[in-house]
Amino acid sequence: MTATQAYLANLLEKTATAQEWEWIQSKVQGDLKARQIAFVALPRFIRKVPVHTGGTMATPIQGWELDQWTLDRLARVYLLSHIPNHDETVYINAIEMLFDTAEINELVALYSALPLLAYPEKWLFRATEAVRSNMGVVFDAIAFGNPYPLHYFSELAWNQLVLKCIFNDKPIHLITGLTQRANAKLANTLSDFAHERWAAGRKVPAQVWRLVQNFMNDTLLDDMRRLLQSDDTYNQTAAALVCFHSTYAGAKELIESYPSLRNSVQKGQLQWKQLEVHQLCYV
Amino acid sequence: MQYLPLVRIYILYPMCQKHHTSQHPSHFEGSAEEQQTANQVQANYLEYIKDFKFFDPHIHMTSRTTDDYQAMADAGILAIIEPAFWLGQPRTGVATFKDYYSSLVGWERFRSSQFGIKHYCTIGLNSREANNEPLAEQVMEILPLFLYKEGVVGVGEIGYDDQTAAEDKYYRLQLELAKEANLPVQVHTPHRDKRKGTERSMAVALEHGIDPSMVIIDHNNEETVKSVLDKGFWAAFTIYPFTKMGNERMVEIVKQYGPERIMINSAADWGISDPLAVPKTAALMQMKGISAEAIRLVTYQNAIDAFAQSGQIQVEDFASGNTIDQSKTFNGNTILRGGQQPRVDKNSLFIR
Numbered sequence: 001m002t003a004t005q006a007y008l009a010n011l012l013e014k015t016a017t018a019q020e021w022e023w024i025q026s027k028v029q030g031d032l033k034a035r036q037i038a039f040v041a042l043p044r045f046i047r048k049v050p051v052h053t054g055g056t057m058a059t060p061i062q063g064w065e066l067d068q069w070t071l072d073r074l075a076r077v078y079l080l081s082h083i084p085n086h087d088e089t090v091y092i093n094a095i096e097m098l099f100d101t102a103e104i105n106e107l108v109a110l111y112s113a114l115p116l117l118a119y120p121e122k123w124l125f126r127a128t129e130a131v132r133s134n135m136g137v138v139f140d141a142i143a144f145g146n147p148y149p150l151h152y153f154s155e156l157a158w159n160q161l162v163l164k165c166i167f168n169d170k171p172i173h174l175i176t177g178l179t180q181r182a183n184a185k186l187a188n189t190l191s192d193f194a195h196e197r198w199a200a201g202r203k204v205p206a207q208v209w210r211l212v213q214n215f216m217n218d219t220l221l222d223d224m225r226r227l228l229q230s231d232d233t234y235n236q237t238a239a240a241l242v243c244f245h246s247t248y249a250g251a252k253e254l255i256e257s258y259p260s261l262r263n264s265v266q267k268g269q270l271q272w273k274q275l276e277v278h279q280l281c282y283v
Numbered sequence: 284m285q286y287l288p289l290v291r292i293y294i295l296y297p298m299c300q301k302h303h304t305s306q307h308p309s310h311f312e313g314s315a316e317e318q319q320t321a322n323q324v325q326a327n328y329l330e331y332i333k334d335f336k337f338f339d340p341h342i343h344m345t346s347r348t349t350d351d352y353q354a355m356a357d358a359g360i361l362a363i364i365e366p367a368f369w370l371g372q373p374r375t376g377v378a379t380f381k382d383y384y385s386s387l388v389g390w391e392r393f394r395s396s397q398f399g400i401k402h403y404c405t406i407g408l409n410s411r412e413a414n415n416e417p418l419a420e421q422v423m424e425i426l427p428l429f430l431y432k433e434g435v436v437g438v439g440e441i442g443y444d445d446q447t448a449a450e451d452k453y454y455r456l457q458l459e460l461a462k463e464a465n466l467p468v469q470v471h472t473p474h475r476d477k478r479k480g481t482e483r484s485m486a487v488a489l490e491h492g493i494d495p496s497m498v499i500i501d502h503n504n505e506e507t508v509k510s511v512l513d514k515g516f517w518a519a520f521t522i523y524p525f526t527k528m529g530n531e532r533m534v535e536i537v538k539q540y541g542p543e544r545i546m547i548n549s550a551a552d553w554g555i556s557d558p559l560a561v562p563k564t565a566a567l568m569q570m571k572g573i574s575a576e577a578i579r580l581v582t583y584q585n586a587i588d589a590f591a592q593s594g595q596i597q598v599e600d601f602a603s604g605n606t607i608d609q610s611k612t613f614n615g616n617t618i619l620r621g622g623q624q625p626r627v628d629k630n631s632l633f634i635r
Contacts (some may be wrong), residue, residue, distance in 0.1 A: 039429040044594060101428045102383060103388030135393040 003060040004116050008078045012089040014052045015071050020045065024075050034096055039079050039098060040106065045089035046072045061115050063176035065145025068113070076109035077116070092122055099126060104135055109248035111141035114148040124152050131161050139164070143175055150177030159186045163193065166208050173207060173276045187215035191223055198226075206234035207275035209242050223250065228258055236261060239271050302516040327595040328566035329358060335578070336602070339522065339561045340364045340586035341440070341469070341501060341548035344402070345383075345391055349431045351551070352398040353557045358562040362401035364590060365391060366440040366469050370410045371553050377421035380408075384429045392434065401601035403590070405439030405469045413453035414445070423456060430464045437461070439469025440501065443480045446473060451487070466593050468498045468517075472507065474526065481507045483513055501591050502550070504528060508536060514545060516603055517589045521550040522560035530564040534571050542580035546589065 001009070013021055023214035027038035048070040058082065059066065085091040089094065097109055108249045111130045127149065130142035131227050142149065142161070151163055158181050172178060190211060194204045209227070212220050233245050235257075243255035244265040255262050264270045336401035337360045341481055344352070344365050354364075374380055387404040395402035406429045408422045429435060438461040443450050456510045461468045468488065473480035481500060490497050495515035503511060510520040521527045521534065528536075533547060557563065565582045569575070590596055 036428070037431060040428060043433040044431075083399075097428075101385060103385070103432050103434070104392055105433060107389070135390060172414070 002081075004225070005078070005081050007057055007060050008074065008081065010057060011051055011053065011066065012071075012074060012078060014076070016050060020047070020071070020075075024078065027079060031163075032083070032090070035079065035083060036094065037149075038164070039076055039109075040101075042076055042079070043072050043105070046075045048072050061147060063145070063147035063150060064115050064219075068145070072105065073109050073112060073208045077113040078105070080110070080113040081116050084227070087124065088119060089142050091118060104137060107133075107135070107138045108141040111138065112146065114142070115146065120148070120152060123148070126229060127152065128157050128160075131157070131164060139168075139266040140170070143170070145174060145176060147176045150173075152182060153181075155181075155183055155185065157263060159183070160187065162186060162211070163189060166190075166193070166205065169205065171276060172205075172211075172273070178211075182211045182214060184215040186218075187212040187220065194223060203232075206232070206238040207272060210272050210275075212246075213242045213245050216242070216251050221248065221250045221254065224268075228261070234275055238264075238275060240265050240270060241272060290307075292427075312314040326535050330382045331561055331566040332359060334400045335359050335560045335562070335565055336361050336583050337565065338583045338586045339438045339548050339558075340368055340499070340546055340590060341519065341550045342558060343368055343550070344395060346553040347551060347558055349398075349434060352395065352400060355558055356400055356561050357575065361393070362403065362563065362587075362596075364405060364436060364469075364586070366402045366405045366407065366437075366471075367407050368440055368471075368552070369409045373412060373415065374418070377418065377425065380418075381423050381425055383530060384425075386433050388429070388434060403434050403436045403596065405437040405467075406432075406435050407438045407441040407457055407469075408453055409440060410444035410450045410471060410473075411443050411456070414447055414459040415591050416449050419449065419453050423453070426460060427464075430460060430466060433465070434595055436593040436595045437467040437469050437499070438464075439467075439499075440471040441468065442471040442484050443473045444471075446476065446480055446483065454484075455487060456492060458488060458493055459499060461497070462491065462493060462573055466497075467590055468493065470500050472500060472502045474502075477502075477504070478506050482510065485511065485516060488516075489514075497592060499546070501548070502527060506547075507538065508540060512540060517544050517585070519544065519546050519548055519586075521548055522564050523550055523554075524557050525555070530560070530567050533564050534573065535579060537568065537573055537581060538571075542577040542585070544585060545581050547581050548586075564622070 012024060016024065030038075051066060051074050052070045053067040053069075080095070083091065083094060095110075095216075098106065107130070111127070114120070114127060117123055125157055127142055128139055133139050133151075143165055149158060153161065158274060162172060162175065162178070165175065184239065190208060197204050206227075209224075212223075216224075224239040224243055227235040228243075230236065240255060240258060240261040243251040244262060246252070255265075261270070322573075337358070339355075339360055340363070342363050342365060344363065367384060367387060368428055370383070374383075384406055387406070392402045406426065408419055408426065412422075413419050430438065441454055441457045458468060464545055470484050470488070472484060483504070484500065485498070487497070489495070496517070499517040499519050499521040500507075500511045503518045504520075504527070508518050508520075520533055522530050522533060527550070536626065537545065547564055549556060551558040552602065561582050565578050568578045568581075569610050587598060589597060591598070
């Protein structure tokens with residue numbers, strides 16, 4: 001048993017009833033077809049209660065967040081971790097078949113399992129398909145608390161993930177590796193995006209500006225000026241944080257004209273955390 | 284599934300569509316009281332069914348618009364079953380079957396949830412396409428992967444169309460699949476030679492040792508209902524203009540046979556059909572003096588009882604009027620929920 005399997009087993013045991021745990025254990029063996037059917041039929045035997053993650057051992061895969069999971073999702077991921085992977089072709093075909101025929105909750109489990117599947121680079125196309133999905137929970141499964149995009153997405157794919165998240169008013173701070181993979185292209189596209197939204201009389205969630213901090217230029221500086229001049233305190237906070245932490249000369253200068261905001265940032269009274277609005281999406 | 288003979292529309296349409304009954308009194312042959320009723324039906328039938336809950340056990344939503352979903356939710360439809368059917372033209376490969384089945388448990392399920400309507404489906408090889416035997420063989424291979432899925436409440440819609448040997452073969456094979464998976468069967472009865480086709484559907488199901496309480500015989504009419512009920516099967520009625528039951532006739536059937544083991548559906552699809560057939564028929568029943576309890580049985584409860592034998596229907600998922608999904612709402616956190624579509628005011632000139 002790998003460290004990840006042990007971790008999942010530990011979580012499962014804590015939430016599952018004895019009967020459920022027994023069913024799960026009986027299904028991690030057997031022939032491939034039986035395992036596939038078990039993956040599909042699982043909700044007939046396993047409840048959808050929230051998983052108890054409190055006080056458990058540390059997650060063996062950094063950035064993999066399981067605390068929003070339900071028991072059926074966890075059990076499915078556990079089953080997937082036991083599909084024999086010594087024959088690459090057989091393994092890939094088996095998983096692809098599950099993807100091809102999956103309903104919504106199965107897709108969520110499959111995408112949640114990407115960080116532990118064998119031959120990780122083989123799932124890159126699948127992972128980008130989840131980003132293209134318009135099924136909210138399927139997109140969320142690849143976007144949030146999932147380290148797969150951080151490690152395997154190209155810059156183009158990564159930027160699409162972040163942009164689609166913003167476009168759909170979803171909370172970008174839940175993306176694993178958000179700061180680590182910030183880049184100049186994304187920062188510039190964000191500026192274009194904001195201009196489109198402003199022209200349409202719509203808003204941009206303030207926290208997205210955290211992505212431009214290290215890639216300032218004159219266009220973005222103008223955007224910061226506009227935010228500081230707006231009557232929205234979230235926007236002002238975002239621009240103050242960007243300008244204060246930026247090394248771009250114009251940004252430093254700009255924030256000096258707003259001494260009270262500057263001081264609040266300096267004292268740590270203003271933080272990105274305050275802009276991480278949880279209730280925004282799907283309104 | 285409905286195969287609308289288009290030629291009949293041309294014949295019937297100009298004769299039967301009376302949009303403003305009151306302006307053409309000479310064409311109205313009913314009593315004064317009935318005319319009064321007819322006018323009210325057209326005006327605001329929703330008033331008659333204000334606090335009713337509905338379950339439409341046969342409707343092909345992949346063929347319908349979001350306007351339909353919105354109107355259905357507004358009319359009190361809480362949950363639906365979408366049977367797998369013929370798409371209006373034959374499919375040419377197994378991959379399109381696979382994608383279609385996947386869409387019933389994937390995208391369409393999600394689309395429905397955005398309107399607060401719980402979406403179930405039945406999965407099967409329809410009778411028309413059973414006639415393409417090489418393709419039918421391949422479809423049979425992938426069916427088990429779908430039948431065991433969450434929210435798949437039966438094998439359907441299957442049965443006879445032309446009543447060919449190939450249709451018979453795949454009907455029987457799918458009855459066996461249903462037996463093995465312990466799933467109800469949703470049987471499409473043929474349009475042509477209906478009475479004999481219905482009898483044959485029931486006889487074959489019994490021959491395969493399937494309990495009639497696990498079989499929903501669909502698209503009944505005045506000629507088939509008695510035999511279906513006498514044999515212990517569920518009798519479903521499709522309220523569908525021109526080719527199937529009209530809802531006035533439906534009222535008479537419930538008056539005559541009572542509500543036991545009878546259920547109503549719209550079978551709305553890509554033809555001229557009505558996704559509000561179930562609530563409209565309930566309103567008409569209410570006006571015509573059928574008890575609230577009988578209406579509840581034929582427009583809600585009986586369908587649930589029949590298909591919940593699959594073990595895949597949890598009434599609490601929709602009965603409160605909200606689709607509840609633990610994975611979407613638990614811990615009071617709405618971030619991961621599927622999300623309901625924002626309401627759009629249909630009468631507004633502005634699109635924002």
